Amino acid sequence: MLIGELSRRTGVSARLLRYYEAQGLLDAGRAPNGYRDYDEDSVVTVRQIRALLDAGLSTEVIRSVLPCVRGERPEFDWCADLWDILNGELAAMDEDIAALQHSRGALAGLLTRP
C-alpha cells in the first residue's frame, strides 16, 4: 500500500512514517516509480511503534526492542537483552519521576514557607 493509505489507516502522518523508516523502525519496499510500498504487516508495526513511543521509549531504544516485540527471532537468544533494556528504561523513568517529585516539593516549599 502507498504511504497515504498507511497514514490514513494508522492515523500517523506520512512525515512520521518516513521518519520511522529513516530511524530504522519501519521497512518499506519501493515501487518501480520510487513510491514506498508497504505490506499489510506495516499497520501492526506502526501501531507497535506508536505504543512504544507513547510508553516513553525513544526511537533508538525502540529500534533495539522492536524485533523482539514483533516476534522475529533470527537468533535464538537475541532477545535476552530485552529484559535488561526495558528494565533500564524503567529505572530511568523512576529517576525522572523522582526528580520531578523533588522539584515539585521544592516548588511547593517556595509557596508555603515565605
Place this chain on the structure above:
Amino acid sequence: MLIGELSRRTGVSARLLRYYEAQGLLDAGRAPNGYRDYDEDSVVTVRQIRALLDAGLSTEVIRSVLPCVRGERPEFDWCADLWDILNGELAAMDEDIAALQHSRGALAGLLTRP
C-alpha cells in the same frame, strides 16, 4: 564586579550569566569599556535563579516570579499573581508526573504480560 568573578562566586558559567541577562532575569551595569558590572546583590539573584531553575521552572516563568522572590514590590499587589503562577506550575508538574507514571505502567505491562 566583572562577569568572571560573579561566575567564580556562583559557580555559574559566564555564558549562562549572559544568557540569564538576555532572558531578562539578571541586570548588569556597564563599565565605560563595555564590560558588564555586577553589584553585590547579583550573587544572591543568581543563586535564586539557579534554585528556581533547579525547581523545574523555565526562564520565562522565573522572569515573572523573580521580582517577587527578590522582595521588590514597586506596586502593592504586584505579587498577587505569584500564587497562581506557581500553583499553575505545580499542576503542570503533577501532570508530567502522572504522564510519566502512566508511561512507566505501560512499559512495566510490556515486561510482564508477554
Place this chain on the structure above:
DNA sequence: TTAGGGCCTGACATCGATGCGAAGGTCAAC
C-alpha cells in the same frame, strides 16, 4: 494536453538550557 492529487527528497523550525569557538577590544604587568 492539462489539472489535480499522490508521492519523492531535502531543508528549516520548534523548545530551552547550555557548550564552544571565532574575531576582536581592554587593560595591567613586565
Place this chain on the structure above:
DNA sequence: GTTGACCTTCGCATCGATGTCAGGCCCTAA
C-alpha cells in the same frame, strides 16, 4: 611594546519527535 588574561558580540551545535514548505516527479481522468 608585547604578552596574557580578561572581556565583548555573534553564531553554530545539541537533543527528538514532529510540522511545514519548496521544488519536482508520477499517474489518471477529463
